[in-house]
């Protein structure tokens with residue numbers, strides 16, 4: 001795998017002071033980041049999140065999705081726990097890139113759901129590859145996670161690459177009029193586990 005560590009620094013945030021580790025994927029030129037809090041290399045399962053880049057949700061306050069709120073909730077949960085990791089993966093638009101995501105949004109404005117829009121553009125519903133996570137986690141000394149996600153494909157991908165997912169922690173965000181259909185499509189077509197439980201209420205043993 002072509003992902004190499006480049007440099008680390010402190011990153012003060014409203015949630016606490018994280019350590020930011022920068023990585024370069026030499027094959028694609030993509031720059032990925034891991035934020036850690038506390039000692040994550042002591043062998044015990046680490047509270048963690050694989051967060052796929054969403055410029056619109058993470059930085060531009062979009063209500064079309066739940067990404068920005070999930071990012072904040074994950075960083076807050078890690079700070080509350082005093083120990084954890086967030087991998088910020090540059091897989092914008094589930095791997096299709098920002099401009100194609102805007103094309104997909106245009107089709108959604110015309111009535112398509114998120115999966116139909118991707119397919120009409122000639123893409124799969126989800127083009128992400130989580131292999132980039134392994135060298136990042138290995139560099140950080142992490143081989144076991146308590147994973148904050150509703151996405152069963154993330155749990156499976158980690159297991160397949162030898163990272164134990166001790167259990168899954170649901171990370172559910174409130175509906176709004178703009179993300180209601182998006183969340184329904186996630187549950188209906190993409191297999192996301194969006195039940196009635198609220199964040200932190202239920203921890204699922206795997």
Ligand SMILES: Nc1nc2c(ncn2[C@@H]2O[C@H](COP(=O)(O)OP(=O)(O)OP(=O)(O)O)[C@@H](O)[C@H]2O)c(=O)[nH]1
Nearest residue numbers: 052053054065091092093094101104114149150151
């Ligand atoms: N192609 C496409 N990508 C989207 C759309 N909305 C959000 N995304 C991208 O989807 C990714 C987030 O994936 P989600 O499926 O929301 O969540 P997840 O990370 O797989 O699952 P969780 O761990 O449960 O949050 C980010 O890369 C977003 O940019 C959309 O309508 N179309």
Ligand SMILES: [Zn+2]
Nearest residue numbers: 054057065067
């Ligand atoms: Zn988003």
